[in-house]
Amino acid sequence: MRVTILYFAWLRERIGLAHEQLETDAATVTELVGELRTRSDRHALAFSDLAAIRVAIDQDLADLDAPITGAREIAFFPPMTGG
Amino acid sequence: MRVTILYFAWLRERIGLAHEQLETDAATVTELVGELRTRSDRHALAFSDLAAIRVAIDQDLADLDAPITGAREIAFFPPMTGG
Amino acid sequence: MADIRVQSEPFDYGQECAAFAQAHSDNGAIVTFCGIVRGEDGLQAMEIEHYPGMTERALHRIAAEAAARWSLGGALILHRHGHLTPEEPIMMVATAARHRADAFAAADFMMDYLKSRAPFWKKERRASGESWVAAREVDEQALSRW
Amino acid sequence: MADIRVQSEPFDYGQECAAFAQAHSDNGAIVTFCGIVRGEDGLQAMEIEHYPGMTERALHRIAAEAAARWSLGGALILHRHGHLTPEEPIMMVATAARHRADAFAAADFMMDYLKSRAPFWKKERRASGESWVAAREVDEQALSRW
Numbered sequence: 261m262r263v264t265i266l267y268f269a270w271l272r273e274r275i276g277l278a279h280e281q282l283e284t285d286a287a288t289v290t291e292l293v294g295e296l297r298t299r300s301d302r303h304a305l306a307f308s309d310l311a312a313i314r315v316a317i318d319q320d321l322a323d324l325d326a327p328i329t330g331a332r333e334i335a336f337f338p339p340m341t342g343g
Numbered sequence: 344m345r346v347t348i349l350y351f352a353w354l355r356e357r358i359g360l361a362h363e364q365l366e367t368d369a370a371t372v373t374e375l376v377g378e379l380r381t382r383s384d385r386h387a388l389a390f391s392d393l394a395a396i397r398v399a400i401d402q403d404l405a406d407l408d409a410p411i412t413g414a415r416e417i418a419f420f421p422p423m424t425g426g
Numbered sequence: 427m428a429d430i431r432v433q434s435e436p437f438d439y440g441q442e443c444a445a446f447a448q449a450h451s452d453n454g455a456i457v458t459f460c461g462i463v464r465g466e467d468g469l470q471a472m473e474i475e476h477y478p479g480m481t482e483r484a485l486h487r488i489a490a491e492a493a494a495r496w497s498l499g500g501a502l503i504l505h506r507h508g509h510l511t512p513e514e515p516i517m518m519v520a521t522a523a524r525h526r527a528d529a530f531a532a533a534d535f536m537m538d539y540l541k542s543r544a545p546f547w548k549k550e551r552r553a554s555g556e557s558w559v560a561a562r563e564v565d566e567q568a569l570s571r572w
Numbered sequence: 573m574a575d576i577r578v579q580s581e582p583f584d585y586g587q588e589c590a591a592f593a594q595a596h597s598d599n600g601a602i603v604t605f606c607g608i609v610r611g612e613d614g615l616q617a618m619e620i621e622h623y624p625g626m627t628e629r630a631l632h633r634i635a636a637e638a639a640a641r642w643s644l645g646g647a648l649i650l651h652r653h654g655h656l657t658p659e660e661p662i663m664m665v666a667t668a669a670r671h672r673a674d675a676f677a678a679a680d681f682m683m684d685y686l687k688s689r690a691p692f693w694k695k696e697r698r699a700s701g702e703s704w705v706a707a708r709e710v711d712e713q714a715l716s717r718w
Contacts, residue, residue, distance in 0.1 A: 269621055269693035270704045319626035321689065335623060335691075339707030342622075342651060342692030343526070343607055343663060343683060352475055352547035353558050402480035404543065418477060418545075422561030425474075425505060425546030426461050426517060426537060426672070439602075440590020447585050447606055451659035454610045456585075457679075459672065460593055460602040513597035526605065527714070530680045533603075537672055568673070 261285065263328070265296070267306075268337035271313065274306040289315050289324045292334065307336075314339055344368065346411070348379070350389075351420035354396065357389040372398050372407045375417065390419075397422055428489030428501040432481050434508035439515045446502055450522030453499035455529040458520040459537055465512025468552045474507040474516070477545035481505070484544040492521070492536050495572075496528040503536060505546065538568045574635030574647040578627050580654035585661045592648055596668030599645035603675040604666040605683055611658025614698045620653040620662070623691035627651075630690040638667070638682050641718075642674040649682060651692065684714045 266279045286292035297304045307313065315322050316335040328334060349362045369375035380387045390396065398405050399418040411417060431437075439460045447456045463472050485503045492501060498521055505517040519536045523529040548559040577583075585606045593602045609618050635647045644667055651663040665682045669675040694705040 266623070268623055268691065269695070272621075316623070316626055316691070319623070319629050321630075335626070337623070337691065338693060338704065339712075340688055340691055341694045341705045341707050342620075342690045343687040349477070351477055351545065352549070355475075399477070399480055399545070402477075402483050404484075418480070420477070420545065421547060421558065422566075423542055423545055424548045424559045424561050425476075425544045426541040438590070439593050440586045440588075442586075443589040443604065443606075444584070444586020447608065447661070451608050452610065452612075454608055456604075456606040456608065458589065458602075458604045458606075459676070460589075460604075461672070462593065462597050462600055462602065464598065464600045464670070466598075515593070524610070526607070526683055530605070530676070530683075534676045537676075 261329070263331055264333045266333065266335035268335065270338055271306050271336050275300075275302050287327060287329060289317070289322065289326050289328055289334070292328060293324070312338060344412070346414055347416045349416065349418035351418065353421055354389050354419050358383075358385050370410060370412060372400070372405065372409050372411055372417070375411060376407070395421060427493060427498075428486065428503065430482055430485045430489065431504040432476065432478075432485070433504070433506060435506075437504055437506070437515060437518070439518055442502070442504065442518060443520065446500070446520040446522070450500045453522040453524055453529075455523050455526040456520065457526070457529040457533040458518060459533055460518045461516040463510050463512050463514050463516055468554075469512055469550055470553065471551045472510045472516075473549040473551070474510065475547045475549070476505075476507045480545050485540070488536050488539045488544065491539070492532040495535065496523065496532045497525070498523050498528060498532055501532065501536070503540065505540070505544070507546065535572055538565070538572065541565045542569065573639060573644075574632065574649065576628055576631045576635065577650040578622065578624075578631070579650070579652060581652075583650055583652070583661060583664070585664055588648070588650065588664060589666065592646070592666040592668070596646045599668040599670055601669050601672040601675040602666065603672070603679040604664060605679055606664045607662040609656050609658050609660050609662055614700075615658055615696055616699065617697040618656045618662075619695045619697070620656065621693045621695070622651075622653045626691050631686070634682050634685045634690065637685070638678040641681065642669065642678040643671070644669050644674060644678055647678065647682070649686065651686070651690070653692065681718055684711070684718065687711045688715065
């Protein structure tokens with residue numbers, strides 16, 4: 261399955277990418293994170309503390325153990341600080 | 344003791360006065376109301392339901408059994424409806 | 427600290443909001459409330475009576491109590507009296523604080539106390555006649571929140 | 573029903589308050605909140621990043637949830653992104669309702685959800701460098717109120 265991965269705020273900066281395309285068979289966000297960590301040292305570093313990371317699947321907030329089957333856009337970012 | 348009595352809203356309208364001067368020996372608001380009731384039929388009617396009346400002694404809200412010794416201005420009015 | 431105004435003249439809610447936010451722009455959070463005359467049930471006009479002297483005293487006390495309970499950078503209470511027509515602003519409050527929770531709570535608190543502890547009385551005029559607005563039990567109960 | 577705007581351009585808080593109150597003058601109660609960039613600790617500028625598409629979706633959802641919980645005549649959420657300087661308005665919410673309790677609760681609720689559920693991230697710039705604003709535990713805890 262082909263998905264677009266988006267990164268925001270310090271995740272974007274640490275990974276050095278705003279987005280990337282990925283071919284994956286991961287069934288959950290956690291599995292996907294496992295794959296992303298292997299892509300580069302920067303990915304590994306950025307994903308070292310999952311407690312500091314939030315995820316949205318197709319623009320809806322989701323849990324890290326959420327299934328991603330059929331998803332087209334998965335975004336990773338720190339806790340939000342709007343307002 | 345000489346006090347100024349003020350009336351607001353429907354109390355003012357029912358009594359037909361916005362204010363009046365009074366010489367009184369009443370020690371509490373309740374005693375004062377007893378005296379005011381005897382001043383005219385309009386007073387008696389206006390003060391017929393004390394539950395519908397609020398009082399301020401020298402511009403501070405007070406209870407009906409509050410002492411009035413030394414007060415200069417006593418106001419009677421319905422529950423407030425500002426805002 | 428608080429800006430307390432009791433006036434018969436109309437006021438411009440937007441301009442007051444802008445001026446208040448500008449004057450307190452070192453605070454992070456501004457909350458404003460505006461009460462507007464609802465033209466429902468054929469309301470033609472409203473007359474607001476108040477108790478000059480006690481009104482200002484009561485509003486200052488309400489603002490001081492809010493400032494004692496929450497960390498505020500500023501507060502405004504502006505209330506009209508006299509003749510008003512539907513869709514006109516009756517009154518407003520504004521609060522400024524470092525944190526939004528303080529600004530919200532203080533504005534909410536001031537409105538609750540203003541409703542049933544400041545000496546204003548509203549009379550409504552309709553084709554059918556005039557009548558004094560009755561106090562609502564829910565407004566008295568609201569005070570128990572604080 | 574809700575007016576949702578995400579923009580990099582500055583907005584005029586006073587004008588927005590006036591326009592909102594005017595557009596909802598058949599409601600008796602208007603509440604507005606404005607968040608302002610605090611220039612403290614030598615803050616020079618703020619950059620707000622957001623997630624286009626998801627942001628609008630999240631804000632619409634927050635406004636819809638507020639409208640489902642309280643009786644509202646209207647709601648506005650306006651949030652800037654991009655470059656901001658101290659004392660500039662960052663964002664605002666506004667609510668209109670027949671009764672003030674609904675207007676206050678809905679505005680307070682929308683702010684709490686917007687703080688930690690809408691995809692905005694703030695970066696602060698000082699002479700000492702740039703840093704991302706950390707989420708505050710108290711903001712996450714605030715959600716349990718609702």
